[in-house]
Amino acid sequence: MHPRTDLELLKESLSDLAHTPYFNRALEEHTQALLDVVEHVLTASPSYDDEIVRQLADKVWTTHRYLEGSTTKESPYEIEYCLRFAISEWLTRDCIVTTALTDEKDFHLRIGDPWDFVETTLDRYESDLPQSRLIFIGVPRLYKSLPLFCCALYHELGHFVDQMGEVTETSLLISPIDAGVPEQFHQAMESFRREHFADLFAACYVGSAIADSLDAVNPDAGMTLTHPPTQQRIDLIRSFLAGETFQELEFYQDALKRRGLPELKCRFDIPAIEAAFDDIRPHVLEGTEQLHGMFPAGWSYLAKSIHGSGAAWSVGATRLEIIRIVNDLAEKSIRNASLRQLWALNHDA
Amino acid sequence: MFAAMPSDTLRRLEYFRLALQLVDRGSGHVPTRLSEHFDQVLSQARLLVVDPTAVTPDVIPQAVHLANDMRRGSALRDALDGIAGIADINPVIAHNVLCSLDPNFASSD
Numbered sequence: 164m165h166p167r168t169d170l171e172l173l174k175e176s177l178s179d180l181a182h183t184p185y186f187n188r189a190l191e192e193h194t195q196a197l198l199d200v201v202e203h204v205l206t207a208s209p210s211y212d213d214e215i216v217r218q219l220a221d222k223v224w225t226t227h228r229y230l231e232g233s234t235t236k237e238s239p240y241e242i243e244y245c246l247r248f249a250i251s252e253w254l255t256r257d258c259i260v261t262t263a264l265t266d267e268k269d270f271h272l273r274i275g276d277p278w279d280f281v282e283t284t285l286d287r288y289e290s291d292l293p294q295s296r297l298i299f300i301g302v303p304r305l306y307k308s309l310p311l312f313c314c315a316l317y318h319e320l321g322h323f324v325d326q327m328g329e330v331t332e333t334s335l336l337i338s339p340i341d342a343g344v345p346e347q348f349h350q351a352m353e354s355f356r357r358e359h360f361a362d363l364f365a366a367c368y369v370g371s372a373i374a375d376s377l378d379a380v381n382p383d384a385g386m387t388l389t390h391p392p393t394q395q396r397i398d399l400i401r402s403f404l405a406g407e408t409f410q411e412l413e414f415y416q417d418a419l420k421r422r423g424l425p426e427l428k429c430r431f432d433i434p435a436i437e438a439a440f441d442d443i444r445p446h447v448l449e450g451t452e453q454l455h456g457m458f459p460a461g462w463s464y465l466a467k468s469i470h471g472s473g474a475a476w477s478v479g480a481t482r483l484e485i486i487r488i489v490n491d492l493a494e495k496s497i498r499n500a501s502l503r504q505l506w507a508l509n510h511d512a
Numbered sequence: 513m514f515a516a517m518p519s520d521t522l523r524r525l526e527y528f529r530l531a532l533q534l535v536d537r538g539s540g541h542v543p544t545r546l547s548e549h550f551d552q553v554l555s556q557a558r559l560l561v562v563d564p565t566a567v568t569p570d571v572i573p574q575a576v577h578l579a580n581d582m583r584r585g586s587a588l589r590d591a592l593d594g595i596a597g598i599a600d601i602n603p604v605i606a607h608n609v610l611c612s613l614d615p616n617f618a619s620s621d
Contacts (some may be wrong), residue, residue, distance in 0.1 A: 218526070284530065332576045332580050336567060381573070423568075443547075
C-alpha cells in the first residue's frame, strides 16, 4: 500500500505498543522515537520524497515487528543472553537484541533499525535519536524452548558481522575467485565464501555443535547456487576446530585484520555437564566461555542419550522426551548463570 | 511474494542507491548527509579498485562492496567514469548506474 498509509497504520499500532504494560523499558525509548519520526514525516512540509518515505516505512514496519515480538513474553531469553556476549566482542556500539518468532524454519539475525536511515535522509528532523542500535533475531516458534537447536543463530551472527564489516567482500577484494574458475560460477563461489565464514564464526563460539546442527538439518545436502555441500562445510569446520590452517581461513584472518576486527579463534570452554545432567539438575556454568560451551556439551550429551549410552533417566525415554529434557537442562543452566550475573551486578552496586 | 522487496545485497549499498534513485526520479533535493555518504563511498571505492590492499578499518564498508562491484563489472565502471560525486550526476547517468548496479538487469541503453 502507499507508504504514507502504512506509516499511519504503523503509528496507530506503535501507540498501542507503547502502552503495553509488560513492555521492556529498554525498548520504550525506541518506540517513542519511532512515533516521533513517523509523526514528523507525516506532517513535514514540504513533504519528503516518496522514495525516502517508502524506504522509511519498510524500516519502521520491520522494527515494529520485532518490538512487538519482544512484548509477547515468548522470546527465547537464554539464546539471546548468550548471543549478547558474542555480539559485544564484535560491535563497539551498544546493541539491544529483539526477537520475533517465525512460523517457518527460519533463523536470522540482522540490523535494520531506522536510526542511521533517519540521520542520513531526514535532514529536517532535529530531535535526539536513541544511541543504541536494535538487532533483530528470528527464531522458529517450534524451537523457542530448545536452545540447543538454535546454534544456527551463531552462524547468522557470522553473516551479520560479515555484512557490518564487509569481511568476505574484503577477502574477495584482496583474493578474488581464481580466474581459472569459469565466470558463471563466480557468484556461487563468492556465496560459498560467505557461508564458510559464517560456519567458522559459529564454530568459534559453539564448536562442534554447529557441525552437528548442519548434520542434523540435512546431512546429504548437495551444492546449491548459494550454499556449499553440507559435507564440505562440516569438513571445513572440523579442520578449523582441529587447529589446521587452510587457504580460506587465511583469507578471512587477513580480511579481519585489515578491517580491525578480532580474529577467528575458539572462544568457548566446554563445561563438564555430565554429573549434573545425569541427576537431571542444571549445571553451574562458570564464565562467558562456558555459556557458549554449553552448546557443544549439550549436543554431545544429547547424542549419547539418544544412542542409548546415556544416564539412567534416559533409558526407555522417547527421543523427543530426551531432546526436551536435555534442552530444558541447558536452558536452566544458562538462565541460572544469567541470574547469578544479575545478582553479582546488583551486589557489587 | 506480492511485490519485490530489497535483498540483503541491495541493502548493503542502500544509501548509495537511494541517492541515485532520488536523482533518477528528478527529485530536486538530495539530503546533505546522503550526498556526503555517496561521495565518500565513491571516492574510497575508486582507490580500492586501484589498490585493494588499501583497505583499512576506516574505510566505509559500503566502499569495499562498491569496489568489488566495480571490479566485477565494466558496465558499472563505465557508468561511473568521470563522476566525482553526486553533483556530477544527472537523471540519465543515475539511471545507467542503477541499471549497472543491479546484477540481474542490463542497462536498457
